Amino acid sequence: MKSNVCIALDFQTKQEVLDFLDQFTNESLYVKVGMELFYGEGASIVEEIKKRGHRIFLDLKLHDIPNTVKQAMKQLAKLDVDLVNVHASGGIAMMKAALEGLEEGKIGAHRPKIIAVTCLTSLDQDVLDHQLLIHEPLNDVVLKWASNAKEAGLDGVVCSPLESKLIHDHLGLDFMTVTPGIRLAGSSVNDQKRVTTPALAKELTSTEIVVGRSITKADDPVAAYHQCLKEFQGE
Numbered sequence: 001m002k003s004n005v006c007i008a009l010d011f012q013t014k015q016e017v018l019d020f021l022d023q024f025t026n027e028s029l030y031v032k033v034g035m036e037l038f039y040g041e042g043a044s045i046v047e048e049i050k051k052r053g054h055r056i057f058l059d060l061k062l063h064d065i066p067n068t069v070k071q072a073m074k075q076l077a078k079l080d081v082d083l084v085n086v087h088a089s090g091g092i093a094m095m096k097a098a099l100e101g102l103e104e105g106k107i108g109a110h111r112p113k114i115i116a117v118t119c120l121t122s123l124d125q126d127v128l129d130h131q132l133l134i135h136e137p138l139n140d141v142v143l144k145w146a147s148n149a150k151e152a153g154l155d156g157v158v159c160s161p162l163e164s165k166l167i168h169d170h171l172g173l174d175f176m177t178v179t180p181g182i183r184l185a186g187s188s189v190n191d192q193k194r195v196t197t198p199a200l201a202k203e204l205t206s207t208e209i210v211v212g213r214s215i216t217k218a219d220d221p222v223a224a225y226h227q228c229l230k231e232f233q234g235e
């Protein structure tokens, strides 16, 4: 069965990534390459990871005017990853442009899936109210931005597992909810605000979970990964 537990490879260097991946013998993983690793190592890190047979979510969260995002997505499409993303707060025109760029730049018939980040899982209602001056309930903001992403033709969103059911109830189960903000019981919450365990994320209908430090900083990352799989996929 394909893994729906995506490991966030938030490392600085290729060597750290390879040392981490080497612990997983004969396992095909689903991993996330984010800004830290991509900016440090460049696009070659994507090829390196693909060569080892792992699926990739390229988490660069594009956010700019529509034309810039379209042209950037056209470039990213050439990397032929499984999943890419933008910020939903860029608006519907920007998200449509991202999708167009991806279609134009795709390799052969395979278009990477594309999702939009709604409210970062490090935010809460207090930040919305007092720093961003968004005076709507956080759930309503997430649902509205998810609806915009669907209207733009995107495949789903990034949200907290806490909003996943709401989104699926309104937008359908086929619309992906990719959910970071995952912590194994006993792990530190760190800078995250809206978190659940993998088991609760499953109950709340997350399509895929993204797990970073609960796995990468664990004493035994392989055991931590298998605990996530067991809770989320029953394996």
Ligand SMILES: O=c1ccn([C@@H]2O[C@H](COP(=O)(O)O)[C@@H](O)[C@H]2O)c(=O)[nH]1
Pocket: 008, 010, 034, 117, 119, 120, 121, 122, 158, 159, 180, 181, 182, 190, 192, 210, 211, 212, 213, 214
């Ligand atoms: O709303 C968001 C969007 C993206 N992320 C990313 O997920 C991982 C989470 O890492 P943890 O160590 O499990 O907290 C990280 O790469 C973020 O950039 C997110 O957390 N929230």
